[in-house]
Amino acid sequence: MSKRISLITVTYQSAETLKDTIESVRRQRFDDLEYIVVDGGSVDGTLDILKNSSDVVDRWISEPDNGIYDAMNKGIALASGEVIGFLHADDMFANGEVIGNVLDRYDDSKFHLLYGDLEYVRSENPEQVVRFWRSGSFRRQQLQRGWMPPHPTVYVRREFFEKIGGFNTEYRISADYEWLLRALSFPSVKVEYLPEVLVRMRMGGASNKSLRNVIAKSGEDLRALKDNGVGGFRTLFWKNASKISQFVRRN
Numbered sequence: 001m002s003k004r005i006s007l008i009t010v011t012y013q014s015a016e017t018l019k020d021t022i023e024s025v026r027r028q029r030f031d032d033l034e035y036i037v038v039d040g041g042s043v044d045g046t047l048d049i050l051k052n053s054s055d056v057v058d059r060w061i062s063e064p065d066n067g068i069y070d071a072m073n074k075g076i077a078l079a080s081g082e083v084i085g086f087l088h089a090d091d092m093f094a095n096g097e098v099i100g101n102v103l104d105r106y107d108d109s110k111f112h113l114l115y116g117d118l119e120y121v122r123s124e125n126p127e128q129v130v131r132f133w134r135s136g137s138f139r140r141q142q143l144q145r146g147w148m149p150p151h152p153t154v155y156v157r158r159e160f161f162e163k164i165g166g167f168n169t170e171y172r173i174s175a176d177y178e179w180l181l182r183a184l185s186f187p188s189v190k191v192e193y194l195p196e197v198l199v200r201m202r203m204g205g206a207s208n209k210s211l212r213n214v215i216a217k218s219g220e221d222l223r224a225l226k227d228n229g230v231g232g233f234r235t236l237f238w239k240n241a242s243k244i245s246q247f248v249r250r251n
Helices: 015-026 046-051 068-078 098-109 140-145 158-164 175-184 211-227 233-247
Strands: 005-011 033-039 059-062 083-086 091-093 113-121 129-133 155-157 191-202
Touching: 005 015, 005 068, 005 098, 015 046, 015 091, 033 046, 033 068, 046 059, 059 068, 068 083, 083 098, 083 158, 098 113, 098 155, 098 191, 129 233, 140 175, 140 233, 155 158, 158 175, 175 211, 211 233
Parallel strands: 005 033, 005 083, 033 059, 113 191
Antiparallel strands: 083 155, 091 191, 113 129, 113 155
């Protein structure tokens, strides 16, 4: 029997942080959850962690893949839930009520796509918040001003994934951004904002690890904007400029 929500974690050589990720799933006070881990063939102890987490991990695979977005697509194919979300191996749920709150909104609104807020935390000290990403409500015209919800907080109805497709693996760094542009530009999409912190994300993601990656991501972001007819250089500028306010502490 399928669960109502499928949660997917993609990992590769992430044993150092995966324990915290799994523990945050274990703390969720909601039973109707299918938890899937897609590993890229790690040899750093990840498999031992997964073998010892059978109380919370319902299904896992470990095999070579063609990058994070290929692995995420594998997770979607494995998922059986009505709603699908991702929790990356560097991330943690903000509290034990996240999954329950997401499903409460699903029952009330029948959204296609839901998102919330996100906190960036120091990698070595996850209790220290560095940036706060308050998403705000969705308005389609905001996409041209660089607005985008934080992708680790996004939950999607299975039928919507089937309608618009998965992640485009031609994008190596920005496939999540391209997918969100595609999803939020869809004419009849129903979007729900949950105004609370859903995820705490460690600083130091792949797209920001080097100047080369930052430049490559900007190039892919620009391509995604043009491919989806949303904007160009001006939109990209506002997308990057909007991050400055995330360093200002919230009340």
